[in-house]
Amino acid sequence: MDLNQTRTTAEPFSTSDTAMLEALVPGFGFISRFLMSYLNFDITAYFQLMIAFTIFGATFRYVFYFIWERFSDFFVSSAEIRLDDEIFSYLMYWVSRQPQMRRTNRFVAGVKANGYISDSDSDDEDGDEIEDETSWDTGDSATATDESFDTYWAKVVSRDKYKTLQFTPAQGSHYFWYKNRPMMLTRSKEDGATRYVLNNERLYLSCLGRDPSILKSLLCEAQQAYVERDGNMTVIYRGGRYSPGSSYYWIRCMARVPRPLSTVILDQSQKDDFVDDIKEYLHPRTRRWYSNRGIPYRRGYLLYGPPGTGKTSLCFAAAGLLGLKLYLLDLNSSSLDEESLLSLFADLPRRCIVLLEDVDSAGIAKTRGANQTGVTASDTSSDEDEAGADAKVVTEEPKKGGVTLSGLLNVIDGVAATEGRILVMTTNHADKLDPALLRPGRVDMTVTFGFTSEADIKEMFTSIYVTMEGDLARNQIMSAITNGLPPSVTAKVPGMMDGKVEMKGKVDEKDQFQARHEALRSSISGLAAEFAAVVPAGKFTAAEIQGYLLNHKETPRTAIEGAAEWVEASLEKKRAREENENSS
Numbered sequence: 001m002d003l004n005q006t007r008t009t010a011e012p013f014s015t016s017d018t019a020m021l022e023a024l025v026p027g028f029g030f031i032s033r034f035l036m037s038y039l040n041f042d043i044t045a046y047f048q049l050m051i052a053f054t055i056f057g058a059t060f061r062y063v064f065y066f067i068w069e070r071f072s073d074f075f076v077s078s079a080e081i082r083l084d085d086e087i088f089s090y091l092m093y094w095v096s097r098q099p100q101m102r103r104t105n106r107f108v109a110g111v112k113a114n115g116y117i118s119d120s121d122s123d124d125e126d127g128d129e130i131e132d133e134t135s136w137d138t139g140d141s142a143t144a145t146d147e148s149f150d151t152y153w154a155k156v157v158s159r160d161k162y163k164t165l166q167f168t169p170a171q172g173s174h175y176f177w178y179k180n181r182p183m184m185l186t187r188s189k190e191d192g193a194t195r196y197v198l199n200n201e202r203l204y205l206s207c208l209g210r211d212p213s214i215l216k217s218l219l220c221e222a223q224q225a226y227v228e229r230d231g232n233m234t235v236i237y238r239g240g241r242y243s244p245g246s247s248y249y250w251i252r253c254m255a256r257v258p259r260p261l262s263t264v265i266l267d268q269s270q271k272d273d274f275v276d277d278i279k280e281y282l283h284p285r286t287r288r289w290y291s292n293r294g295i296p297y298r299r300g301y302l303l304y305g306p307p308g309t310g311k312t313s314l315c316f317a318a319a320g321l322l323g324l325k326l327y328l329l330d331l332n333s334s335s336l337d338e339e340s341l342l343s344l345f346a347d348l349p350r351r352c353i354v355l356l357e358d359v360d361s362a363g364i365a366k367t368r369g370a371n372q373t374g375v376t377a378s379d380t381s382s383d384e385d386e387a388g389a390d391a392k393v394v395t396e397e398p399k400k401g402g403v404t405l406s407g408l409l410n411v412i413d414g415v416a417a418t419e420g421r422i423l424v425m426t427t428n429h430a431d432k433l434d435p436a437l438l439r440p441g442r443v444d445m446t447v448t449f450g451f452t453s454e455a456d457i458k459e460m461f462t463s464i465y466v467t468m469e470g471d472l473a474r475n476q477i478m479s480a481i482t483n484g485l486p487p488s489v490t491a492k493v494p495g496m497m498d499g500k501v502e503m504k505g506k507v508d509e510k511d512q513f514q515a516r517h518e519a520l521r522s523s524i525s526g527l528a529a530e531f532a533a534v535v536p537a538g539k540f541t542a543a544e545i546q547g548y549l550l551n552h553k554e555t556p557r558t559a560i561e562g563a564a565e566w567v568e569a570s571l572e573k574k575r576a577r578e579e580n581e582n583s584s
């Protein structure tokens with residue numbers, strides 16, 4: 001066949017057409033020449049057909065989407081879930097646990113449950129810890145030697161190298177069955193998403209039919225699954241950002257075992273007053289009472305005292321006792337501005353505790369100029385102070401970055417401030433705080449923490465050395481009940497000889513534990529008195545005493561013997577620090 005002739009007769013395009021095609025479809029000339037020379041196939045002869053197919057395809061696609069959209073409007077129910085809402089985490093958590101979803105061939109792999117909660121939130125971690133501990137404990141306590149620890153530790157270390165992989169569906173649509181109904185989950189990134197992966201993601205959950213109740217029931221189930229994994233743990237959120245430059249959210253950071261209030265060493269009446277006041281505030285009649293009188297339903301507390309005296313511990317214990325979530329916010333962050341603060345407070349649930357730690361160091365205390373006077377919460381009820389303070393708010397110069405005092409005051413009790421939350425602020429220097437921050441309505445109760453009294457020291461000692469039921473695996477309770485106490489101590493405890501428990505007949509293990517526990521506790525109280533006689537009252541914080549005792553946590557006798565030396569060294573250090581501070 002004459003190639004030149006074929007080309008001239010079959011070529012329906014002029015040179016300029018071919019040039020245009022080359023511009024539209026890069027490589028067109030090369031492909032067409034290649035097909036012609038090797039396969040003797042003239043692509044240009046079919047070009048019109050191809051264009052017709054393309055137009056048909058595009059039209060079909062458009063029509064298909066048009067019909068699908070109309071169909072969806074009438075026959076599909078759909079729920080949109082946004083990233084900045086907690087329900088996003090509920091659904092991701094639920095989805096990541098669905099066997100059908102685990103089989104999807106397009107997924108996001110990660111070591112976090114869904115990428116929206118922090119590492120420490122890994123819900124399985126605590127469980128693993130307990131499992132490991134139990135498997136270590138189940139050996140005979142007498143043989144719980146270095147060797148068994150080494151085995152346990154090798155297991156923990158090797159497991160920690162491998163974080164559990166979690167899989168969530170990738171962007172696009174995924175289909176699954178829920179309660180015998182076909183469902184579709186679409187994960188998409190909306191316009192405006194930045195290079196940060198997490199920005200602006202949405203989930204769409206759809207089902208056939210105009211009745212959305214199946215979607216609501218799935219979302220409720222997801223919420224239940226998410227909430228149930230916390231059990232009675234105290235859930236802690238912190239105000240933070242998913243990425244630099246993005247907005248502030250409350251990010252769930254962990255769920256911790258609640259701290260019993262009894263483990264916080266503080267005057268019992270102070271503890272009772274604090275907790276009773278919160279309980280009274282949370283009572284539904286109080287809410288009615290506030291609203292009937294037009295008083296904003298808010299309550300604020302100031303926990304004031306030297307570092308390490310138990311302010312945070314009390315707040316955490318109260319949250320655990322009342323089953324409230326704890327929201328932590330660091331006012332020192334320079335990226336936190338007033339708008340973020342407002343939106344964070346607006347996002348708070350109705351009942352929760354917001355903890356602002358060390359408000360004195362947040363910079364807001366120093367923005368009010370030099371005319372500050374030493375003020376405590378009790379001073380603040382004076383109208384004069386209040387008026388003066390509020391007047392100062394108006395003249396305050398806005399700070400560059402960070403939160404200003406007026407910004408904080410607005411959030412706490414401005415017109416747009418949220419109602420129902422409990423605000424707890426802690427400080428080491430109440431005198432540095434502006435009176436406006438401390439006035440009633442913002443701070444309604446002050447709890448003062450101080451150095452340990454003699455009774456506190458005894459209580460700390462007892463709480464460290466007494467064996468608690470939860471400390472040990474069940475089969476270790478009896479043998480380890482002596483808790484390292486030397487025979488000289490345990491021999492004096494009824495029913496206990498040379499550190500061993502006398503078993504008289506078959507007695508319920510738990511009752512025996514209780515009886516021995518009581519006996520041992522009274523014997524430890526003797527040691528506690530000895531310790532308290534050496535450690536002077538009013539000189540040390542609970543954290544300091546706890547720190548010392550933890551160095552001898554198995555050997556109370558050694559702790560008592562070394563106490564005098566520790567007291568002297570610690571007091572000397574304190575004196576030197578004070579002198580340093582005074583001279584500088």
Ligand SMILES: Nc1ncnc2c1ncn2[C@@H]1O[C@H](COP(=O)(O)OP(=O)(O)OP(=O)(O)O)[C@@H](O)[C@H]1O
Nearest residue numbers: 263264265266306307308309310311312313542543
């Ligand atoms: N009153 C207390 N009762 C029991 N434990 C305490 C007490 N005070 C401090 N501790 C222990 O000391 C450590 C620090 O306590 P915590 O964080 O509550 O002190 P803080 O007063 O909030 O300190 P800071 O002002 O530095 O934040 C914790 O491990 C806690 O268990």
